[in-house]
Amino acid sequence: MYTIRNILAKDRPAILKIIEATKMFSDAEIAVATELIDIVLKRPDQKDYLIYVSVNAEDAVCGYICIGPTPATEGTFDFYWMAIEPSLQGQGLGQALLHHAEQYVRSCHGRLIIIETSSQDKYYLTRKFYLKNNYSVIAQIKDFYRLGDDRLIYVKYLNQ
Secondary structure, eight states: EEEEEEEEGGGGGHHHHHHHHHHOOOHHHHHHHHHHHHHHHHOOOOSSSOOOOOOOOOOHHHHEEEEEETTTTTEEOOOOOOOOOGGGGSSSSHHHHHHHHHHHHTTTTTTEEEEEEEOOEEEHHHHHHHHHOOOOEEEEEEEETTTTTEEEEEEEEOOO
């Protein structure tokens, strides 16, 4: 049984371990993910980022998601990061976290969620996951991250 709750300071090491264990993120990406985690933990009054964790019955972190309102927009949110413990992937934890985040966005009168990801082969299952959860590719920027690595932008419009 898994539950979803807001991040706590004690979760930081476990989240960072999961991020590294996925072998999906570059050092630069891990640094950005760490920065966002630290902002949420050190500045509880900030409104830019929200992090939820999925925990097991022993309150051990099994995955996390980071979202936030897109600056200078009305009702648009960015999906920044998500990582699930590799041994638990494919069991619905990612989908549960995503749906939880979508519910939060709806509760804030959000209408749109934007996700950006890479075209690298290692992200194939990630892209398939977004499509399965009714996100649509609306843009592709060739060679954005590096030559041969396009930026793919997915969106989901939420029904109010």
